[in-house]
């Protein structure tokens with residue numbers, strides 16, 4: 001029987017790379033994002049597999065449950081849940097729009113948590129099931145000028161690592177992908193393209209491949225790129241106040 005992966009944020013960047021990787025491995029797909037036209041286009045790119053599209057704004061409260069209900073109604077069993085959709089915003093916390101920052105929390109944290117909650121019982125019924133949660137190297141230290149974004153990614157890492165322990169001995173593995181700057185639409189959405197942190201952005205294809213392989217091997221955490229690994233390691237030993245200062249420095253213009 002064919003396996004099925006549900007991917008959020010499937011229309012661009014890392015999400016679309018995951019779509020290609022799962023499709024190449026013969027998975028059927030459930031794709032979630034807001035842009036219905038792009039979802040339709042992607043569906044027609046992969047005629048050899050079953051692609052179900054769900055156009056949904058996951059920053060709206062209750063959206064995760066609506067996705068779950070739609071998947072259940074269609075009788076689809078999910079074997080891999082890829083919580084990838086997310087966005088960031090650059091600026092002083094108090095100067096950024098509050099509504100936008102609340103939507104970020106809703107998408108990056110609440111939707112990811114609720115999708116995991118709804119799908120976990122059925123994932124546990126599968127022979128072998130995978131969860132991949134996309135965090136960031138932002139998870140390892142406070143991030144002035146992207147305060148809410150960094151905090152959402154710290155949540156994703158902490159939540160996911162806790163689940164690893166709870167799910168030991170079950171058929172479900174949880175992997176957290178922590179990319180550093182990566183060439184996707186994220187940079188323009190977050191207005192960070194001109195910053196020092198984006199001067200060495202990695203290819204989205206390579207980042208997604210590394211995340212995919214780590215997930216398939218059931219690894220706990222994958223940090224992409226040598227410099228990013230070194231940065232995450234340094235963050236473990238440096239005072240958090242210094243980590244915050246470095247994060248503020250790299251958020252500055254090139």
Ligand SMILES: NC(=O)c1ccc[n+]([C@@H]2O[C@H](COP(=O)([O-])OP(=O)(O)OC[C@H]3O[C@@H](n4cnc5c(N)ncnc54)[C@H](OP(=O)(O)O)[C@@H]3O)[C@@H](O)[C@H]2O)c1
Pocket residue numbers: 008009010011012013014015032033034035036038056057058059060084085086087088107134135136137178179180181182183184185186187189
């Ligand atoms: N690129 C980086 O430098 C970087 C670094 C570390 C971590 N990350 C993380 O990687 C993940 C993927 O981002 P990306 O870099 O691939 O960015 P991206 O190219 O902007 O892709 C974001 C995806 O999320 C979807 N999305 C955005 N808002 C949504 C909403 N409210 N409801 C449903 N779907 C929504 C977008 O599709 P629609 O517009 O069609 O909804 C798109 O498919 C994010 O969690 C991000 O935080 C990225």
